[in-house]
Amino acid sequence: MTTEEKEPQAKGPLVYRQSVWTRVTHWVWAICLFFLLLSGLQIFNAHPALYIGQQSGFEFENAVLEIGAVNTPEGPRGRTTVFGQTFDTTGVLGMSGTAEAPQFVGFPGAVTIPSFRDLATGRVVHFFFGWVLVAALFVWFLASFINGHLRRDIVPKGSDISGLPKDAVDHARLRLHHGRSYTPLQKLSYFAVFFVLFPLIILTGLTMSPGMDAAWPWLLDVFGGRQTARTIHFGVMVLLVLFFIVHIIMVLLAGPLNELRSMITGWYRTSPGTPAEAGDKP
Amino acid sequence: MSNIILSRRKLLIGSAALGSSLALTGCDQFDFLGQRGNPVRQALEQANVLTYRAQRALIGDQTLAREYSVSEIRQGMKPNGSTEPMTPEYLFLKGQNFANYKLTIKGMVEREVSFSLDELRNMPARSQITRHDCVEGWSCIAKWTGTALGPVLDMAGVKPEARYCVYHCFDNIQKTLAGDVFYYESSDLVDAYHPQTILSYGLNDQVLPVSNGAPVRLRIERALGYKQPKYLHTIELVDDLTPFGRGKGGYWPDNGYDWYGGI
Numbered sequence: 356m357t358t359e360e361k362e363p364q365a366k367g368p369l370v371y372r373q374s375v376w377t378r379v380t381h382w383v384w385a386i387c388l389f390f391l392l393l394s395g396l397q398i399f400n401a402h403p404a405l406y407i408g409q410q411s412g413f414e415f416e417n418a419v420l421e422i423g424a425v426n427t428p429e430g431p432r433g434r435t436t437v438f439g440q441t442f443d444t445t446g447v448l449g450m451s452g453t454a455e456a457p458q459f460v461g462f463p464g465a466v467t468i469p470s471f472r473d474l475a476t477g478r479v480v481h482f483f484f485g486w487v488l489v490a491a492l493f494v495w496f497l498a499s500f501i502n503g504h505l506r507r508d509i510v511p512k513g514s515d516i517s518g519l520p521k522d523a524v525d526h527a528r529l530r531l532h533h534g535r536s537y538t539p540l541q542k543l544s545y546f547a548v549f550f551v552l553f554p555l556i557i558l559t560g561l562t563m564s565p566g567m568d569a570a571w572p573w574l575l576d577v578f579g580g581r582q583t584a585r586t587i588h589f590g591v592m593v594l595l596v597l598f599f600i601v602h603i604i605m606v607l608l609a610g611p612l613n614e615l616r617s618m619i620t621g622w623y624r625t626s627p628g629t630p631a632e633a634g635d636k637p
Numbered sequence: 638m639s640n641i642i643l644s645r646r647k648l649l650i651g652s653a654a655l656g657s658s659l660a661l662t663g664c665d666q667f668d669f670l671g672q673r674g675n676p677v678r679q680a681l682e683q684a685n686v687l688t689y690r691a692q693r694a695l696i697g698d699q700t701l702a703r704e705y706s707v708s709e710i711r712q713g714m715k716p717n718g719s720t721e722p723m724t725p726e727y728l729f730l731k732g733q734n735f736a737n738y739k740l741t742i743k744g745m746v747e748r749e750v751s752f753s754l755d756e757l758r759n760m761p762a763r764s765q766i767t768r769h770d771c772v773e774g775w776s777c778i779a780k781w782t783g784t785a786l787g788p789v790l791d792m793a794g795v796k797p798e799a800r801y802c803v804y805h806c807f808d809n810i811q812k813t814l815a816g817d818v819f820y821y822e823s824s825d826l827v828d829a830y831h832p833q834t835i836l837s838y839g840l841n842d843q844v845l846p847v848s849n850g851a852p853v854r855l856r857i858e859r860a861l862g863y864k865q866p867k868y869l870h871t872i873e874l875v876d877d878l879t880p881f882g883r884g885k886g887g888y889w890p891d892n893g894y895d896w897y898g899g900i
Contacts, residue, residue, distance in 0.1 A: 393667075398774065402773040402774035409705070409768060409776065410776040410778045412711070413777070468670065470665040470668055474772065475889075476678070476893060478772075478894070479893070480667075482684045482685060486687060563900075565768075565899060566860070568702065569701060569859045581768065582776055
């Protein structure tokens with residue numbers, strides 16, 4: 356093939372994809388989730404065990420996760436028990452740090468704020484960013500309801516469900532389409548985050564508040580007790596971390612500069628062949 | 638296809654580099670938030686004031702904490718914090734089975750009053766099976782028996798300018814070079830007059846044991862465990878919390894925990 360024969364790479368139109376409400380709240384959430392995760396692990400370390408039910412079993416067994424350290428003939432080891440299965444997690448969970456100065460904590464200081472044990476500060480940081488996250492979520496829901504982002508891009512339609520298998524195959528083959536709106540998998544992911552994971556992690560967080568349990572006792576019934584709520588809160592955290600990892604991978608694969616531009620300026624370069632509309636740029 | 642492989646390889650290398658640099662640097666760049674007087678930390682602490690105001694606005698003053706059935710008492714009440722005060726004053730009272738114990742109500746009241754343990758036990762009793770939530774994250778359900786604090790405060794006659802109750806305790810939770818630091822806590826009058834706020838002297842149908850705060854422990858059921866002061870001896874009505882301890886309204890609040898403790 357000679358250079359003359361090669362068609363110049365056609366570009367789709369530049370579309371205004373993200374409103375200012377979506378862009379600002381996106382970055383606010385990014386900051387919030389970072390601080391909430393690291394301060395949350397600090398809070399977890401104050402009692403590195405999770406239970407099912409209203410209370411924590413000290414004289415009976417209802418723990419589903421326990422992280423700790425045990426003494427063995429070879430010296431102390433980190434141990435993690437999940438649903439009755441015990442794993443040696445020395446170096447990561449239960450025991451971390453260096454051989455000369457081991458730290459006996461649930462999650463290592465590298466992933467907690469502060470890096471040392473300080474439950475009081477973990478709580479200060481966690482509750483501050485909890486308020487900010489909820490406020491940003493409220494603003495985003497209101498704006499997205501009014502400007503149509505929710506209806507257009509988030510809530511899956513019938514065509515999204517029927518288009519799901521093809522979209523899954525396309526994603527698996529890394530054939531990523533840059534359209535005006537989201538693909539079915541994207542819609543479902545964001546729908547799950549905004550309508551399932553965020554509400555769940557906020558409500559289970561509130562269930563841990565003895566004050567809120569008095570105000571809204573149904574929280575205890577919906578989640579099956581304060582300790583179950585604490586376990587769900589932790590589980591949703593794990594799902595949000597997984598979402599974050601996949602989110603970053605997809606941004607890198609889909610073209611990080613174009614994706615970042617759309618989340619900063621709002622303008623997004625679509626795939627070749629995307630029909631132009633009024634308001635687009637070439 | 639070669640493009641995809643390349644981007645996958647780049648991705649793997651990139652994420653490995655990112656992950657290892659994160660693990661190496663750790664997160665000690667935010668350790669300054671642990672400094673108690675740090676202005677950034679003080680700004681973040683304002684969220685706790687918001688939480689207090691929001692919960693006071695949302696939760697009715699008389700709204701009860703959940704009470705559980707007897708079958709939910711599945712274990713003894715886990716002791717935490719001070720479990721055996723060793724001050725001479727406390728040991729003396731304990732040696733006499735608290736026969737000479739007095740609970741004193743003082744400060745901004747019409748008349749300072751004191752009650753013996755028998756006098757408290759002869760007041761109308763209330764029992765409640767409630768969930769104790771420790772700030773560390775665990776919970777424990779137990780039956781608490783005592784007399785409501787509100788009517789006891791009324792016997793002293795709370796002056797209108799009083800805003801807080803300060804709860805003084807026998808236990809020296811911390812020993813420093815400057816002397817013992819005694820546990821204390823405080824609450825607003827909403828919590829003090831809440832129907833479930835009791836001066837408890839019974840636990841799980843037994844006399845309240847020393848490890849759980851004998852002879853009298855206050856229960857504030859809509860707050861965390863550190864707002865349930867053990868070994869209580871004096872309740873002082875005040876309009877300002879700054880003269881006590883380090884001025885934050887309680888031993889743990891003085892150590893950086895939020896004063897309200899409802900979350």
